[in-house]
């Protein structure tokens with residue numbers, strides 16, 4: 153049995169577990185005093201389980217080629233954007249730049265395009281980075297378990313795959329072309345990744361595609377299921393609120409700032425040991441307010457276009473029309489297809505534009521400790537094979553700072 157059958161049962165009206173019943177009650181409209189009380193519980197729970205730490209990571213975009221059409225995403229195949237795929241040496245340059253900024257946790261991100269972003273290419277990227285980046289994760293098109301296994305062996309420990317929306321009708325409406333149309337295939341992806349050996353798995357939903365309370369409750373159900381069935385891995389959740397993207401997308405189902413705060417606090421109170429990730433899609437002021445409340449992992453100084461940190465890949469920018477590469481005319485003004493960008497087009501707009509160093513300084517100002525590194529493979533070299541499994545299962549509580 154996978155989570156697919158459990159979600160189907162929930163959609164058909166099956167009763168919620170006691171944990172989910174309590175979680176749902178925390179999503180009901182709250183007075184200001186009630187919200188402040190929930191936030192205080194969230195802070196206490198976070199300190200008890202994570203101390204005053206905040207992990208920092210950086211997304212590194214490998215490619216913005218994609219075979220899918222997702223209405224909310226600038227990388228959709230029918231969008232006439234500037235595209236490129238970084239070579240492995242270019243990926244290494246981007247990663248070395250991020251390493252100089254302090255990052256030891258990098259998330260490799262790419263659109264879904266098997267020709268440009270094959271598992272062989274990903275394995276080569278991982279092998280090139282693993283000696284100087286101790287924590288590597290991927291957020292790419294879903295794969296089969298045997299395709300994930302070489303990536304794990306190449307040093308990848310984290311898999312991020314968001315369901316986008318748990319509402320089947322909304323999913324069908326927003327995913328109009330490409331393999332991503334298969335809802336169940338995506339829903340089972342975390343379980344396939346776990347079977348391949350990923351030890352950190354991130355799930356999430358995009359806020360804005362369907363009624364947010366139903367969406368968030370389904371995400372919590374997914375999390376509860378994975379915690380029970382994939383118990384050797386650690387999990388994070390994320391709720392990116394959609395922002396306007398290339399193609400003119402505007403989110404339909406808004407979640408206010410207060411509702412966003414309430415939801416994150418509800419997750420923290422009901423799932424005390426689960427990491428909560430916050431991206432740079434949110435504004436500086438809201439991120440500052442959220443940092444102490446229950447967030448445990450943040451990106452900072454992010455770029456959402458391939459080569460965004462160093463300009464690598466700008467020599468190979470092109471259009472892709474109906475699956476075919478189309479060279480830019482030298483005299484073609486780039487603003488006609490990319491909004492004026494000089495490099496490849498980004499996936500979405502960044503709201504918090506502070507550098508990683510500025511964010512780290514702010515964290516210290518409010519009494520939180522930025523954690524750049526919390527893992528090193530050398531740790532396992534002192535542990536016998538027999539001891540590894542339980543050590544891996546609990547290893548997210550181990551924090552090394554540098």
Ligand code: SF4
Nearest residue numbers: 218222225227228263
């Ligand atoms: S969300 Fe992912 S799969 Fe969909 S168009 Fe964007 S990059 Fe491609």
